[in-house]
Amino acid sequence: MTRLAVVDRDYCKPDKCTLECIRFCPVNRTKKVKAIDLSEDKTHSVIFEDKCIGCGICVKKCPFNAISIVNVPDELEKQLVHRYGENMFKLYGLPVPKTGGVLGIIGKNGAGKTTSIKILSGQLKPNLGDYSSDPEWDRVVKAFKGSELQTYFSRLANNELKSVVKPQYIEAARRVLKGNVGELLSKADERGLFKDVVERLNLKNLLDRSVSELSGGELQKFLVAAVLLKNADAYFFDEPCSYLDVRERVRVADAIREFTNPSKNYVVVVEHDLMILDYISDNIVVIYGEPGVYGIASKPYGVRAGINHYLNGYLPAENMRIRPEAVRFRIQVAEKRFEESEYPVIKWERMIHQYPSSGFKLVVEEGEAYPGEVLGILGPNGVGKSTFIKLLSGELKPVEGSVLISAEKVSVKPQELSPKIFPEETVSQALRNASTDALNPASWLYNELVRKLRLNRMLDRRIEELSGGELQKVAVAVSLAREADLYLLDEPSAYLDVEERIVVARVIRRIIEEKRKTAIVVEHDLMLQNYISDKIVVFTGKPSIEGYASRTLNIREGFNTLLMNLSITVRKDSETGRPRINKPGSVLDREQKARGEYYIP
Ligand code: ADP
Numbered sequence: 001m002t003r004l005a006v007v008d009r010d011y012c013k014p015d016k017c018t019l020e021c022i023r024f025c026p027v028n029r030t031k032k033v034k035a036i037d038l039s040e041d042k043t044h045s046v047i048f049e050d051k052c053i054g055c056g057i058c059v060k061k062c063p064f065n066a067i068s069i070v071n072v073p074d075e076l077e078k079q080l081v082h083r084y085g086e087n088m089f090k091l092y093g094l095p096v097p098k099t100g101g102v103l104g105i106i107g108k109n110g111a112g113k114t115t116s117i118k119i120l121s122g123q124l125k126p127n128l129g130d131y132s133s134d135p136e137w138d139r140v141v142k143a144f145k146g147s148e149l150q151t152y153f154s155r156l157a158n159n160e161l162k163s164v165v166k167p168q169y170i171e172a173a174r175r176v177l178k179g180n181v182g183e184l185l186s187k188a189d190e191r192g193l194f195k196d197v198v199e200r201l202n203l204k205n206l207l208d209r210s211v212s213e214l215s216g217g218e219l220q221k222f223l224v225a226a227v228l229l230k231n232a233d234a235y236f237f238d239e240p241c242s243y244l245d246v247r248e249r250v251r252v253a254d255a256i257r258e259f260t261n262p263s264k265n266y267v268v269v270v271e272h273d274l275m276i277l278d279y280i281s282d283n284i285v286v287i288y289g290e291p292g293v294y295g296i297a298s299k300p301y302g303v304r305a306g307i308n309h310y311l312n313g314y315l316p317a318e319n320m321r322i323r324p325e326a327v328r329f330r331i332q333v334a335e336k337r338f339e340e341s342e343y344p345v346i347k348w349e350r351m352i353h354q355y356p357s358s359g360f361k362l363v364v365e366e367g368e369a370y371p372g373e374v375l376g377i378l379g380p381n382g383v384g385k386s387t388f389i390k391l392l393s394g395e396l397k398p399v400e401g402s403v404l405i406s407a408e409k410v411s412v413k414p415q416e417l418s419p420k421i422f423p424e425e426t427v428s429q430a431l432r433n434a435s436t437d438a439l440n441p442a443s444w445l446y447n448e449l450v451r452k453l454r455l456n457r458m459l460d461r462r463i464e465e466l467s468g469g470e471l472q473k474v475a476v477a478v479s480l481a482r483e484a485d486l487y488l489l490d491e492p493s494a495y496l497d498v499e500e501r502i503v504v505a506r507v508i509r510r511i512i513e514e515k516r517k518t519a520i521v522v523e524h525d526l527m528l529q530n531y532i533s534d535k536i537v538v539f540t541g542k543p544s545i546e547g548y549a550s551r552t553l554n555i556r557e558g559f560n561t562l563l564m565n566l567s568i569t570v571r572k573d574s575e576t577g578r579p580r581i582n583k584p585g586s587v588l589d590r591e592q593k594a595r596g597e598y599y600i601p
C-alpha cells in the first residue's frame, strides 16, 4: 500500500492550535526521525509520507480536521496523473474522451472533475505526481502509452488539439468580460454560426445588453454560446445548467449536441442534474475516491448503466463499492404532511398585480399552504416568482383579490450566490446572526443544519474564501436558521453534487416540518424538486411582460402541466426509479403524449 497524507491548507492553522499533530505523533516522539513538522514558513503542517506509519493520531488530534491519511494500493500509484503539491490532492487516471458521442462526468465535489477538465483541455500539464519539476511532454505522452490518451496528449503537446472550456463558476466571467453580448459573441464566432447559436439558445433579446447586467441564467447561456461559437477539437462544459430553468436546460443540452459535432470532436460535460446529464451524454465516467484527498476516474460506461451504477454506489467493471448504500429518489405523487386539525399558514385568493412602471402583469390563481409544507415552484425566470412572494408577504398589494393569511416575515436564499449576500465575515458569524441556537451543539437546529450539512469544519472560515458548493450550503443554512413565517429558497441545488443535493433536500423538509412553517422552493432539477416538494405551483408566461401562476397542484398534476408546456415526456427507470427524458418522437414519447401522461405514467 502507498501512504497518502493530505493537509488541507484552508483548514490547517498552526497559529490557532497547540500543534497537537506534531506533539502527539508517535514517530516524532521517538526523537529519531520526524513524520510530521511545521512547514518552513510555519503556515501549515507537513507530513513526510515515507516516515509516517499511518496511525491516524494526527488526524484525530487536529482541532480543524485538516489532515487526512489514507492507504491506496500500490497498483493505483501506477495510474497517478497529477498531484498539486506536497500533501495535496492526487488524481489517478483520467476520463478518456472519445469521438462519436458526448462523455458525461459524474462524481462528488472535490473528487477531481474540474482537475480532469483542466488537464484534458491543456490548461494544466499533468505532472505524474512529480510536483517538484515541470515534466516534459514526452514523458507525459509515454506515460499513457497504449491507451487512447497517448494520441490525445501528443496532439495536445504539439498544439494540434484546440480546446475550449465553459467554466464551472460563471460569476467570475461577469467581472472579466467587458462589452455587450452581441459584440462579444460575434468576436467569439469562429465558425460563422452566430445566427444559429443565438437563435437556438434564444439569446436574441439580449444582444444589446452589457454582460455586467445579465442575470445568472442569461450569463450561463451567453457563456455556453461563446464556447459553441469557437472552432475547437475538444469542447468542455463544466456544469452548464446552473441558474437555468427546465426548458433552458433542455435547450442547452440540445444546442451542445447540435453544434459541437460529437461524431468528429471530443465533447465532455460535467453535470449534477442527472436527468439532463442522462439526456445529453452517450457515455459516463464516474470520478470516485475521497473528496479533497484523491480521485480515481472509472472506465467509461453506457449512459444508463453509468448513472445507475453511480446511484447504486457500486462500479461493476472496477468491482468497487463507492458508497455503502444506494441513493434512491423517492418519486412521490401526493402526500399530506399537515394534520387535519391545522389551519393554513398562508392563504390567497385569485390575484392580479401590475407594476405601473414596467407594465409587467401577474395573475395568480388561489392557493394555500399548511404548516410543514414545501411548495415547489416550476417555471421560467422573469415571470413573477419574486413578485408572488412579495404579494404573499404583504410587501406588494394586488390590484385585484387579496392575501387572506399573509406571511409577515420572509427569509430568502437568493438564486445567485456571491459572498456579498452576507454582511458577516465568517461562517459562524453569519449563522449566529441568523439564530443564536444555530451554534449551540445541544440544539436541534445545530444538529439539522450544522451537522447534517457538514458545516462544523467550516465555521471559522471566511465567507469570501468558500467554494460555490460550500457557499450554497451556508446560504441555505443561514436562511433556514432565521425565524420567519415563509422561507423562500431559490435554486438551492446550484453547485452541489448529487449527494449534497439530497442532504439539502432532507434538511429543508425536516426544518420546515419541525418549525411548522412553509417553504417555497424554486428548483429546476426535476429529480430534486420531486424529492423536496409536497405541492407545486407552475409559472408560465412571457418573461418581463406577463406571468401566470397556477393554483397549488399535487406533484403529478404540477409536473404534468410543466412538461406538457415544454412538450417533453418523462419515464421512470425500471432499475432505480429515476426520471428519464424520452427521446422526442420515440414510441414512448408518442404514447405518453397521446394519453396526456407527460410525467412518469
Ligand atoms: P471537483 O471538480 O470534482 O469538485 P476539483 O478538481 O475542483 O474537484 O478539485 C479536486 C481537489 O483538488 C479539491 O480537493 C481541491 O481542493 C484540490 N485542488 C484543486 N485545485 C487546486 C490547486 N490549484 N492547488 C491545490 N489543490 C487544488
Ligand code: ADP
Pocket: 355, 356, 357, 358, 359, 360, 380, 381, 382, 383, 384, 385, 386, 387, 388, 543, 544, 545
Ligand atoms: P422572477 O422572480 O420570476 O424572475 P420577478 O417577479 O422578479 O420575476 O419579475 C417579473 C417581472 O417584473 C420582471 O420582468 C421585472 O422586470 C418586473 N419587475 C419586478 N419588480 C419590478 C418593480 N419594482 N417595478 C417594475 N417592474 C418590476
Ligand code: SF4
Pocket: 021, 024, 025, 026, 027, 028, 035, 036, 047, 051, 052, 053, 054, 055, 056, 057, 058, 059, 069
Ligand atoms: Fe505521525 Fe503519521 Fe501518525 Fe500522523 S498518521 S501522527 S504523521 S505517524
